[in-house]
Amino acid sequence: MKIRGVVYNFGKQKLSTCPVKDDVTVFNRQVYYQKLGSQQDFDSKPNDWDDALPFEKIPGPKPLPIIGNTFRFLPYIGDFYGVDLKELQRRFYKQYGRIAILKDLKVAKNIVLLYSPEDIEKLHRNEGVWPHREVLNSFTYYRNILRKDIFQGIGGVATVQGEDWFNIRSKVNPILMQPRMAHQYIDKMDEVAEDLVKRMRQLANRNKNREMPPDFIKELNKWALEAAGLIALDRRLGCLDDLVPDSETQKLVDYVIEMFWLIYQFDVLPSLWKYISTPLWKRYITVLDYITLTFVKYIDETAKNIGDKLQNKAEYEMSILERLLKLDPRIAKATAIDTLTAGIDTTGKTTGAALYFLARNPKVQTKLREELCRVLPTKETPVTKEILAETPYLKAVIKETTRFCPIAIVNIRKTLKDLVLGGYQIPKGTIVHTANGVLSLEEEHFVKSKEFIPERWIRNGEKEISCKNTHPFVFLPFGYGPRACLGKRLANMEMEIVLARIIRNLFLEWPHADMKFTTTLVHGVGDPLKLRVTEVDK
């Protein structure tokens, strides 16, 4: 089948994240969604439209003439200046209730915030088959316009919309989201996790209190880059070694970490990048160029090494990169770079938060270690797919971490048709943020919501604490629907393996004040992660 000149090559696999649970093969589904996407009725008004209050009446901070609401974020005069985004959203919830608006920002579009799980559900159920999520505008500009030549018109799922998004996502889903594909990487991920444990021992030995250094989160980002490199580039990068200053890997690590800070400057904080080219903007482009060209070089090397061998290799023997390269080298490049950008700060910060919660809650840590000692009788026992299937408490620890500290405090959609939300008319084309990060810490949705209790996620566990009856649209750490996180399966596997290795080998303590969590590009640990680390006997 040919659509826009691209040959589709699905075989008979099933798409796992499609919202409709029928038994149609991928090939039919693709035609089905293609048709549905172009035929959806995005123009008619909902039945309750005329009874709803007008958009202009949605409550929110009042803008001033000419300067709008921008002044609120400025130093000295602004009441929102320096306030963490999650705290700001919590204040809005307390002040305005179920729905609020931040409007007239001048450098950004109006944002409607939803706090009711019923409205969040309605938004997602009306997002269509090509959900629209516009984020990281400067990064999108870099990939889709400024360096269009490198990406040859294929932007990558994270940065494109509509039918273009669908055309890539429907091809990469069966490659990145299949459990079998993720399982191929367990051995290698285990080696990477062992390297992180070695690194932690080394760092503990260098400190008289056996504490990790204040910038330990960087080590976790290096681990995440190493893990993402295995998947996206089919190679070990060596990020966890003692790196030679100015070496390519050291530079790559430094630039990747700087990139997240720069994206935050241009895509989260108010910025005039569209109008003025500042020295910081030029630095941003230099950093993105270095990272992109290095990754492209690695992918080209792999493609050259594989060469004709791919033709004779069975699909089930192929790595993710090999399958992507066979599909289309342009998609392979775009997806590898998506994996390397979306899969580092996210998994690194979530793992950092999990380690903090385990250090801060010794009983939880002990219970997890007991589970791990049962399935990993020695420190050297390799982690396998079967072992991971027997670790419900480990999975519960990760879920509880993403409840307490979700890296994405909101999910974002642009409405594709007129909707009534929170009793107000929301016209097509409105940017809506669902405040799941705030809701996940509210007592009305989770009992003892400010306590770290993995037991709430255990099936058939204690009734009093169980979250079985929590509305399903409150907790969405990986998003929702066809546009949900492409790396969810890989991320969970990486985190399970690394936490299993660390807790099986090392005791963690937290001899400091409670951690502050902050929101930059992603939400996560905001204070130095100075975990105290000692060796588990055997």
Ligand code: HEM
């Ligand atoms: C703890 C780890 C992670 C969390 C919590 C997380 C969370 C998310 C969320 C909330 C979204 C937006 C979903 C939506 O709009 O419905 C997303 C999108 C995405 N994530 Fe992740 N992510 C994680 C790790 C990863 C990893 C390891 C990869 C790479 C393999 C990855 C690749 C992506 C991509 C490519 C998208 C865009 C998908 C699209 O627009 O079609 N993520 N992620």
